[in-house]
């Protein structure tokens with residue numbers, strides 16, 4: 001009876017009407033293995049189309065995987081098998097047609113596909129290299145909601161059945177074939193009702209290949225489990241109950257292997273497939289011979305023996321409508337803590353397996369902030385200056401004045417006039433300080449007499465010629481000379497020093513101290529910037545690599561939503577940035593003694609929020625970009641513009657106007673200002689300059705997180 005059915009399923013167009021007739025009356029002799037109704041099929045694809053850009057990969061494809069059967073999907077490389085499987089599991093959207101998997105379309109609210117009803121082994125290995133075999137299976141067990149005991153029991157079985165090495169072996173140390181078997185184990189773990197296996201036997205030795213097929217045959221016997229499997233070894237597909245032969249995005253034939261071979265008088269499936277391809281090419285090459293549905297006039301569907309070329313969507317029951325009430329829809333959208341915690345544990349285990357990288361991540365911000373505090377904003381040291389002193393007397397004022405010059409910053413090199421200027425021209429000295437031979441007497445006259453000649457003014461001045469190519473060094477020299485002169489005047493004139501002082505008096509500062517240096521200005525912004533960029537770096541590649549390795553798809557098929565993936569990344573990276581922030585604060589407050597006049601809680605919360613902004617921005621990059629190089633470029637590309645525009649290294653007030661508006665909208669401009677206000681002015685949230693920084697940061701967090709979730713959702 002079975003053989004008869006198989007034969008009937010593969011008969012040509014002449015038998016088609018007869019078959020349909022038999023089907024209508026429910027005559028089981030047509031094909032005992034064929035499902036009698038749509039509900040009895042594990043997978044039904046009708047008129048499925050899918051393109052990548054302009055390239056059509058699946059065109060009007062119809063396929064039926066009967067419940068409790070093994071379906072071997074065969075076809076040359078690039079014909080669209082993987083694309084079809086991705087459409088079936090719901091990780092790729094179809095552009096036309098209808099797919100139902102275990103009774104409902106994939107990703108339908110409340111449906112467990114994707115989820116624990118389906119076990120998916122993608123073509124890529126899709127394994128975490130830092131995991132052990134045990135970690136891998138435990139992770140998928142958690143996602144599927146298995147208890148630890150259930151996971152352990154399945155793990156023991158799978159390790160034995162798939163002949164895997166020790167459970168505690170690291171995946172990255174396994175051979176290619178062993179990795180494929182672990183990947184297969186992950187798909188089999190939860191005893192799914194539907195197994196979707198994309199080339200599971202590649203790189204597997206013949207003995208194990210036979211064992212895998214034997215297992216598949218075994219599990220479908222109950223009638224509850226269905227399998228769709230793609231393979232390049234066409235002959236091994238003879239063990240399947242049904243084979244589908246695919247070419248150029250269409251199914252050329254579908255039926256039991258024996259029937260396919262019989263119809264084409266072939267002794268092997270491979271031969272039958274070659275014949276089908278030839279027929280397809282001949283039909284396709286005849287001008288005007290291609291029917292609307294495809295080149296093969298006699299291609300038959302396994303389910304009904306129906307002509308594939310006929311429009312299918314027009315047939316009522318082929319595209320059923322489904323409905324789910326709002327509670328089910330709501331449950332479908334709400335993220336599951338089980339999945340989030342499984343993903344978080346996964347990230348933490350991966351971190352634990354890479355202790356060197358984790359230590360580096362913790363220490364990097366400390367190293368960066370220490371370098372900023374040590375190297376930026378301080379006074380230059382050992383700056384060589386040529387001194388041309390034409391006074392010879394030991395009691396000359398010039399000598400006294402020079403003795404008050406800060407020797408640690410300025411290194412005086414006594415030289416002749418010519419050598420001093422040659423030295424500056426050759427880049428050896430940063431300037432020349434010159435005293436005329438009557439400096440002492442002229443200076444006395446300047447200080448004592450009401451009116452003096454221009455010659456006295458000139459001769460009683462310290463002459464300085466600077467190399468102004470380095471503003472900071474030139475400023476420092478000017479400042480040191482002013483300080484030395486002031487000390488000299490105080491020393492010589494005592495209470496009469498006001499006679500030569502500027503009539504401007506700087507009182508005690510209202511905020512900050514008289515010694516405030518550039519480091520004090522730059523550090524709060526730098527702390528935010530470091531936290532932001534390290535967080536971007538932590539996350540910018542996360543999805544890129546996982547997508548590339550097929551892990552994102554695999555987790556999606558296991559039932560993990562985009563939002564859950566996003567939240568899990570956010571929470572686990574939050575742990576890393578929390579440690580980074582604690583170390584950062586310890587260093588800037590205790591080691592570098594930066595003042596903090598305000599609330600430490602506000603400081604911590606603002607830095608953490610900026611870290612979250614970095615994580616969420618990294619997630620946007622990661623969700624939107626496919627390859628590492630572009631993701632790295634995007635992350636690095638915004639680094640400098642952002643650093644310069646957000647007033648971290650130079651005040652925003654110096655930015656010309658159109659650019660200043662952009663600067664104000666950036667995540668760190670108002671946040672840096674807020675942090676400076678908290679730390680140096682002791683302000684709280686009631687001040688606009690403080691709450692504005694928090695508000696902008698929270699706004700960016702929301703925008704980035706929503707954007708990343710939407711992009712990820714659209715792309716999976």
Ligand SMILES: Nc1ncnc2c1ncn2[C@@H]1O[C@H](COP(=O)(O)OP(=O)(O)OP(=O)(O)O)[C@@H](O)[C@H]1O
Pocket residue numbers: 052057075076077078079080081082083084123
């Ligand atoms: N993301 C993508 N973007 C653009 N084109 C793609 C993408 N993925 C697949 N393709 C193209 O779609 C076609 C079908 O690819 P698919 O991976 O489905 O083939 P396949 O039958 O599974 O091949 P194989 O047996 O070699 O795995 C190929 O021409 C491939 O280049």
